[in-house]
Amino acid sequence: MMKQSLASIDIDQILHNMISTNRWGTYFGVSQKVLDQVWDSLTSPDGNSVTYISMEIAADRDAFHPIKSRLLDLDITGSTDPQIDQFIKNILYGPEKIPNYGGGLGVLAGDTLKSFADCRIPVVGVSLLYRHGYFSQLVDSRIGQVSWSSEWRPEKNPSIYALHQPDDPRSELRIEVPFYDQDDRVTNAYARLWMKMEVNNRLNYFVPHILLDFHTDESPQWIRDAAKNLYDSSSENTKIIQRRMLGASVIPAMKALGITSRTIHLNEQHGVAVILNQIVDRLQQKYGEDYTQRTSDQDIFEAAEEVAGNIVYTIHTPVKAGHDCFDKNLYRKFVHSFHHRILNLLAEDRDNPNNFNFTLFAMRVNRTTNAVSRLHKEVTQKQFPEFAEKISAITNGVHHPTWISDAKAELFDSCAEFENWRQDPSVFTNGAALFDNKRFRAFLESAWKKDNFKLITYVNEMLATHRAMMQETWIDPPNFLSNLDDREARLQPDTFTIGFARRFSTYKRADLIFEDIEELLKPVLENNWPVNFVFAGKAHPADEPGKALIKMVIDVQEELYRKSNGLAKLVFIPGYDMAIAKIMVAGAHCWLNSPKRPLEASGTSGMKAALNGVPNVSIMDGWWGEGYHDGATGWKFGYEDPVNLDTLSENRAELLYAEDSASFYKLFAEIIDNFYNPEKFYTFIDKAIMNIALNSPRFNTHRMAAEYLARYNLDLPGPLAGKMERLKENYDSDSE
Numbered sequence: 001m002m003k004q005s006l007a008s009i010d011i012d013q014i015l016h017n018m019i020s021t022n023r024w025g026t027y028f029g030v031s032q033k034v035l036d037q038v039w040d041s042l043t044s045p046d047g048n049s050v051t052y053i054s055m056e057i058a059a060d061r062d063a064f065h066p067i068k069s070r071l072l073d074l075d076i077t078g079s080t081d082p083q084i085d086q087f088i089k090n091i092l093y094g095p096e097k098i099p100n101y102g103g104g105l106g107v108l109a110g111d112t113l114k115s116f117a118d119c120r121i122p123v124v125g126v127s128l129l130y131r132h133g134y135f136s137q138l139v140d141s142r143i144g145q146v147s148w149s150s151e152w153r154p155e156k157n158p159s160i161y162a163l164h165q166p167d168d169p170r171s172e173l174r175i176e177v178p179f180y181d182q183d184d185r186v187t188n189a190y191a192r193l194w195m196k197m198e199v200n201n202r203l204n205y206f207v208p209h210i211l212l213d214f215h216t217d218e219s220p221q222w223i224r225d226a227a228k229n230l231y232d233s234s235s236e237n238t239k240i241i242q243r244r245m246l247g248a249s250v251i252p253a254m255k256a257l258g259i260t261s262r263t264i265h266l267n268e269q270h271g272v273a274v275i276l277n278q279i280v281d282r283l284q285q286k287y288g289e290d291y292t293q294r295t296s297d298q299d300i301f302e303a304a305e306e307v308a309g310n311i312v313y314t315i316h317t318p319v320k321a322g323h324d325c326f327d328k329n330l331y332r333k334f335v336h337s338f339h340h341r342i343l344n345l346l347a348e349d350r351d352n353p354n355n356f357n358f359t360l361f362a363m364r365v366n367r368t369t370n371a372v373s374r375l376h377k378e379v380t381q382k383q384f385p386e387f388a389e390k391i392s393a394i395t396n397g398v399h400h401p402t403w404i405s406d407a408k409a410e411l412f413d414s415c416a417e418f419e420n421w422r423q424d425p426s427v428f429t430n431g432a433a434l435f436d437n438k439r440f441r442a443f444l445e446s447a448w449k450k451d452n453f454k455l456i457t458y459v460n461e462m463l464a465t466h467r468a469m470m471q472e473t474w475i476d477p478p479n480f481l482s483n484l485d486d487r488e489a490r491l492q493p494d495t496f497t498i499g500f501a502r503r504f505s506t507y508k509r510a511d512l513i514f515e516d517i518e519e520l521l522k523p524v525l526e527n528n529w530p531v532n533f534v535f536a537g538k539a540h541p542a543d544e545p546g547k548a549l550i551k552m553v554i555d556v557q558e559e560l561y562r563k564s565n566g567l568a569k570l571v572f573i574p575g576y577d578m579a580i581a582k583i584m585v586a587g588a589h590c591w592l593n594s595p596k597r598p599l600e601a602s603g604t605s606g607m608k609a610a611l612n613g614v615p616n617v618s619i620m621d622g623w624w625g626e627g628y629h630d631g632a633t634g635w636k637f638g639y640e641d642p643v644n645l646d647t648l649s650e651n652r653a654e655l656l657y658a659e660d661s662a663s664f665y666k667l668f669a670e671i672i673d674n675f676y677n678p679e680k681f682y683t684f685i686d687k688a689i690m691n692i693a694l695n696s697p698r699f700n701t702h703r704m705a706a707e708y709l710a711r712y713n714l715d716l717p718g719p720l721a722g723k724m725e726r727l728k729e730n731y732d733s734d735s736e
């Protein structure tokens with residue numbers, strides 16, 4: 001009796017410490033003390049914090065949800081306090097997906113904020129809220145990708161809070177953002193402010209993520225339309241408006257919340273309009289009311305130089321489509337003539353005099369630019385030779401507590417060598433000492449089996465669902481296997497499984513390994529070895545060649561199956577998202593990456609696999625140049641000569657299909673032999689352990705955050721600064 005009532009008091013106390021309030025809202029997950037601490041540091045007069053700007057920030061709750069995990073651990077399903085009870089019910093049973101991201105860039109941003117929260121670094125994230133998200137993907141075997149747009153409701157999502165006016169819960173917090181026309185007449189757009197909290201595992205720190213929602217009654221229709229879909233490319237106008245909605249909102253949003261960050265981090269150049277605003281602010285301060293008349297070009301350059309001192313810029317791709325360029329006259333329809341004048345000085349592109357080039361703008365006005373891998377640094381320096389000096393590398397990472405599977409987490413928790421791995425991924429270096437440990441090897445193999453079983457079960461259930469759907473609707477499911485009866489179609493666990501999931505765009509060459517089916521199937525047929533290929537990924541709805549690749553993958557399924565006498569099964573999982581990624585990267589036996597070198601600046605799904613001990617089989621592109629370790633962690637194939645500007649071509653004829661696929665086939669015979677040959681299988685476990693020992697300490701966002709931090713000029717308390725310094729010692733992205 002006694003014990004029970006004590007426990008219930010404790011629970012009340014715990015829950016009481018999970019609710020907090022400030023002038024803008026009431027939130028669930030962290031204590032009042034934590035909220036106050038975070039808010040104080042973001043609003044302190046010394047500006048000792050960072051505002052991190054990204055077009056998309058992805059952190060779905062079905063991949064990582066520390067608040068729900070805490071409730072489940074404590075077996076809490078309700079509370080006597082009605083307000084807390086409502087929070088609990090919403091978190092336990094409410095929606096967890098936030099379909100507000102497109103892919104790699106957003107997932108990286110979310111992982112980054114989560115690591116800042118783990119490390120207790122004062123950062124606030126800013127992105128847009130898209131009422132229709134990116135897009136939902138259906139795949140029909142006759143048509144290929146079918147994209148549809150569906151509204152999601154932040155109002156219904158327990159992880160997203162509508163901020164209200166200070167001390168006035170009845171009125172929503174809004175900001176006003178001016179757009180101009182050719183005659184400098186203003187039209188205001190209005191955004192509601194929402195907040196999501198990236199709370200860390202211990203619930204003792206969080207990074208707020210502010211979402212700007214322009215789909216408001218007061219905003220003109222053209223603004224509301226542009227606020228619907230992420231990367232809406234239906235017109236150049238829409239693209240311009242979306243970029244401006246993000247960049248031009250940052251300062252008004254910070255002002256509305258009292259955020260004082262001195263340092264601005266641009267995750268890609270999409271939000272670069274914030275720089276424009278900061279330059280104008282300075283000139284206005286200098287010259288007052290009639291600053292537009294009094295400002296000289298020299299003043300503009302000087303103001304830009306001052307602003308640059310606080311800007312950190314990450315460039316994410318060498319691919320042209322990733323660099324925003326807009327026609328000058330078109331752009332004039334949305335910005336003030338004075339802004340246009342500044343851009344004429346700072347966004348000019350000598351090769352395209354009629355365009356503003358926003359990558360060049362971001363390149364010019366910053367303190368430090370980083371590429372996202374060593375190879376990408378080399379490529380970026382070649383693309384932008386006049387800035388080569390200031391371009392360095394900070395190789396991407398992934399948030400390891402998000403991406404390590406439950407089975408592997410359980411394994412790591414049981415090893416003294418990995419104590420505290422969630423906070424300090426450097427401990428994974430101790431994995432090397434377990435290389436010959438029979439018990440560890442056996443546990444690792446068994447965790448891998450569990451993860452593979454989970455993936456195979458997921459696929460089999462999906463095939464069964466599609467089969468039923470086919471009978472009930474007009475939809476022709478994306479998998480040829482759904483046409484077979486359940487027994488024949490079923491994937492078997494412990495069959496060699498290759499995973500591939502990423503955005504479908506030309507340079508990623510999703511269809512590379514199907515270039516010559518006979519060659520691919522040789523080792524399969526010679527030895528009667530079955531193989532599964534599990535694929536997923538979306539193509540941007542306007543990317544016709546990207547969509548054609550999905551269709552190609554679907555179309556090759558039957559041929560592959562028939563020519564292999566049913567041994568080779570290729571499955572496409574539609575609707576790729578973080579939850580699917582998490583199952584795939586841990587459950588595959590090999591993670592395939594087949595881009596054309598050097599167009600994949602980094603890639604992160606391969607890191608997710610590596611942290612689960614899954615070896616990559618990859619082109620020597622992006623992060624793999626650093627993660628390959630002479631074969632200790634996986635395999636390489638394909639072209640790897642030095643890169644130059646000519647190798648950046650995205651023309652089909654120059655995508656090296658014949659060469660790189662031939663290189664893959666040779667390797668595939670060896671890999672599948674290692675897997676099925678009982679004498680050789682141990683090499684898979686060797687590689688799994690070496691991934692944990694060599695790649696896990698490096699390719700995580702804690703280490704990446706520590707490297708960013710060194711560029712931020714933040715003033716941190718001694719012990720914290722020391723801890724980040726130690727995390728950074730795991731790796732120096734920039735050295736050779």
Ligand SMILES: *Cc1c(COP(=O)(O)O)cnc(C)c1O
Binds near residue numbers: 107503576608
């Ligand atoms: C990790 C991830 C990506 C990025 O993967 P790449 O290997 O960088 O292409 C894209 N989408 C989702 C849902 C992811 O989880």
